[in-house]
Amino acid sequence: MKIAYSWLKDYIKTDIAPEKIANILTQTGLEVGSIEKIEAIKGGLNGVVVGEVKECMPHPNSDHLNLTKVDVGSGDLLPIVCGAPNVATGQKVMVATVGTIFYDEDKEFVIKKAKLRGEPSEGMICSEAELGVGNDASGIMVLPQEAVIGTPAKEYFNLKDDYAIEIDLTPNRIDGASHIGVARDLAAFLKVHNEPTEYTKPSVADFHEATAMNPVKIVVDSSESCPRYAGISLDNITVKPSPDWLQNRLRTIGLTPINNVVDITNYVLFETGQPLHAFDRVQVGDTIQVKTLPEGTKFITLDGVERELNGEDLMICNSEKPMCIAGVFGGIESGVTDETTSIFLESAYFNPVQVRKTARRHALNTDASFRFERGVDPDITIYALKRATLLLQEITGATISSEIADYYPKKIKGATVTLALSQVERLTGVKIPKQKIIEILKALEITVTENRDDALLLEIPAYRVDVTREADVIEEILRIYGYDNIPVKSQVNSVLSYAKKPDTYQLKNTIGDYLSANGFNEIMNNSLTKSLYYQGIEEVVEGTEVLLKNPLSQDLDSMRRSLVFGGLESIAYNSNRKRSDLKFYEFGKTYHYFHDEDASHPVKNYSEFDKLAIFITGKTTEQSWNVTATVSDFYYLKAYTFNILEKLGINKESIVEEDFSNELYVEGLKLTIGKNIIGYLGQLKKQIVKVADVSQDVFYAEINWEVVLDLIKTHNIVFKPLAKYPEVRRDFALLLDEKITFKEVKKLIKQTERKLLKNIQLFDVYTGDKLPEGKKSYAVAVILQDENATLTDKQIDKVSQKLQRAFEKQLGASLR
Structure with a gap:
């Protein structure tokens, strides 16, 4: 929720800077997320000053341009070519000097020195529209003669910058969802901390209700659903755009002005925290009914969507039909239009639980429902009604045509x-x-x-x-x-606690430190996600999705079954901000349920699993004068995955790698030890990453953290003395069929020589026109070692010959 700094100062007289106010509000529980400077005119008209046209003559090479010389108080007359038909000698004008920047939405226009039809021009004489202070673009803006030459435009037009203070409002602090509510907390803090000040609400003493000339009868079916309902009728309204001050205030807090009637109801909402609704009086008739309607009743809301009502939705109706979903959203037929001349203004208190259920049911989250469903102030209902009425009288020319009708059978008291x-x-x-x-x-x-x-x-x-x-x-x-006034004790007490091994927190820190040290950034995404992500990949995620019964929105309607989409959203967020070379990791839970089909009455067994996700995309190294940029690939991801497993104490030689592809991966590896699936890694499919608006290749690994911990429990680390005798390396350049993989070569070497074999490395792969068709070359290094003696040439040759025969016989390979 945004609070305008200048608006806030209407209720509390203070010159405290916005940054200090933000700090105080955060201390009092209204946490400030950001402060944004709002300029009355973008750029603040910096570089625009008052000038006087000293000379004006026709341009020799144009029939519509004029050559002028303008005094802007700098000592020299500026030559400026002007095409306005009303420019003349002696005028006081606004001049944009060289370097001034004008803005048209996100586009910039810089005033530069130029030659127009061969004549120099060092500035621009501006119109109202060009300055952004009016709409007249037919000619330059001519100022009164008393305007002082050299006066900055910002000072001349009295342009004031404002600040939008964004408060991350917690659900329990709905009392702070208004400018008056924030002023109340700020005043309380300042008063207690020796800066005496009071907050004040605008006076409504000038309000005088009319006798019941055009009354509306209010009928409420259930005081539990609607404990208080008040309203008043106003006539002679002229619907038109709001005055600038009102529009500017709404824009500062992120609202788009609509018309003076709607803008006033929004203004009072953000001023007092009380939602109001203006009905076209013609549509209301002589009766307002607050009631529920039969299940399945059709109703078209202001956004043009036809909705099917639930039997518990509270509605505001006239004597014939529904006009508004109470506390949530208005109807398309009862709203204020340009032809409206009279209104019925509503101010009410609705049951918070009922409003919340209705808003969630119809996926309608409005400023009104946000407040009603958390509980507005029942004692401000009439004040807000009077405040809006006075503004309507002032701005729209309205006249009051009824008494205030106030249904309030039982006063709501605080605790x-x-x-x-x-x-x-x-x-x-x-x-x-x-x-x-x-x-x-x-x-x-x-x-x-x-x-x-x-x-x-x-x-x-x-x-x-x-x-x-x-x-x-x-x-x-x-x-x-x-909280800062609570002293911190110098003595800290702690209790030693025993943690079962393996300690998952310690291991997470160990792996997190390793990944962070290697350029990864840790991410933490919401456990809530959109169920649409999982359409098409149901077969590759465990169990069935856990849907929320009362979701906050369609984007947060289920619990995540994989960490992949949260990571992709993080990648998209960074890529959209020109950061496309990314390495992320996340520890998190996934959520599933499994049907017990064997039971006489199938039940849902809900389960959670700890996972570790790793994401790599973009370049792994930046291009430099001595380094070529390297693009991430599957093997880069695989190296990190296996390093993590090895760091956890899992011998990579015990891991079985199985090639696979599915709806999630283009190609990848399934890692298992015995019957235990450790995880999966590979390149994600294009259609998967596109769902999250990612356009580049993403390599993803998901490790089953709980499975890894179980394996570690049974793993005993045994110390072996360092070998006393040297290793021996023998290289084999093998000419093989293209279909043979290194995995097959590696497997054969292990089967052929078990006793002396220590390691196998593939250090070169070659394919090309120098080889026979259908062939490729692998250069393989075989590392041999005897831990009890130095290997002799005879032993080494024997192993080499045995390997060579195996290559030839079982793989059809030959040595190059």
Whole structure:
């Protein structure tokens, strides 16, 4: 949620910088995610100054251009070629000097020295439209004669920069979802920390309701679904664009202005936190009914989508048909249009649970539903209605044509809490003076109804729906008192604990350190994902997807069954920001359920599995004067995967590699030890990476972390003394059929020589026109060693001859 700095200062008089305000708000629990500078006009018209046209004459080589000389206060007259028909000597004008930058959305236009039809031009005399201060583009903007030469345009037009403070609002702090709510917390903090200040709400003392000339009858079927519903009728409305100040404020917080009526309801929403809705009075008739409709009723919302209502959806209806989904979204027929001249303005309090279920059911997440489903202030309903009415009178010319109708059969009260002072000290770890506690509570509008020696009896305001217990009140005291004011003890106590081996946390840190040291970045993605990702790959992910019954959105409607798509989203995010050479790893859980088909009544067995995912894409090394850029490939991924397994204590010689391809991988390896599947690695298919908007090749490995841990449990590390005798290497250049793989060659060498063989390396592969058709050449190094004696030439020759015969007989190979 965004708060405009200048708007906030309407309610609390302070000159504190936006950065300091952000720090204070974060301390009080309204965490600020970012601060964005908002310029009234992009670029701030830097380089544009007031000038005076000293000379103006026709251009000798053009019938519509003029040669001017303009004084901008720099001491020299600037020659400027101007094509405006209204330019004349003696005018005060706005001049964009050389170097000024104008913006058209994301495009830049820089004023440079130039020659136009052979004459020099060192600037531009500007129109209203070019400056962005008006819409007139028919000629230059002529200023009053009292304008002072050399005055910057920013100063002349009194352009004020603003700041949008974005608050990452937590679900429990809906009281902070408005400018007044934020001002209230800020004022409380400043007051308690010796910067006395008050926050003030705009006065509605000028509101005077009319006698019931054009009343609307309100009928509410269930006070549980709608505890409070109020409204007022207004006539003589002129629907048109809002004034600049209102449009600018809405734009600052990321809203698009629509018309003055809708803009006012949005303005009051973000000012007070109370959602409002304006109905076209003609569509309302003489009765408003708040009720549910039969299951399956069709209703078209403002976005033009026809929706099928649930029997529990609360609706706002006239005497004949539904007009609005209560607290969520308006209907297409009852909204304000350019032809609207009278409205019925609604201000209400709806049951939060019912609104939340309806919003989720129809996948409608609006500013109104966001607040209603968390609990708005029931005591601000009428104030917000009056505030909007006064603005409508001022901006649209509206006249009030009814009394305020207010259905409120049972007042909603806040919680009452007994606060033991001893509990404050026990939970905070510091003795806060009683008077300071009372001061904080009053600043937060928590009423002390009884002051005892050892306790306080408190009445919580109704808008603080999250404060219901003693612990909640202590948290309120602490966040205003300041977490930074809680002293940190110099002594730290700890208890030694025994961890079973292998320690998964230690091993994760070990592998994480290894990967990070080799240029990988750790990522942590949401366990919630979109079920659409898994369409087409159901056969290659374990179990069946776990769908959420009440998803936040269609993009977060299921639990992930693989880490692959979260990583691809991270790759897409970075690639879109010109960072395409990436190496990521992630430790995370995957979620599945399995049907027990053998049971008389099949049940769903939910399971979680720990996985380690590795992603490599783009170049592995940057091009330099002495290094050629290297592109990542399958073997680069395989090397890291096997290094990880070896670092965990798994002998790579015990791993069986099986080639495979499926709906996820173009080609890859399945790694197993016995019946245990360690994991998979390979290149992802194009259609898989495209689902996440990735266009480059991605190599992916997913290791079954729990399987690896189980294997480690049974693995004993045995120390062997370093060999005393040297290794011997013999190279074989083999001419083979193209179909024979190195895997077959390696397997044959191991079968032929078991006793002295230590290692096998493939160090060269050659194919080309110098070889017979259908042939290729492998250069293989065989490492031999006897741990008890030095190998003799006779032993070495014997092994070499045995290997050569095996190559010839079983592979049809010959030595080159």
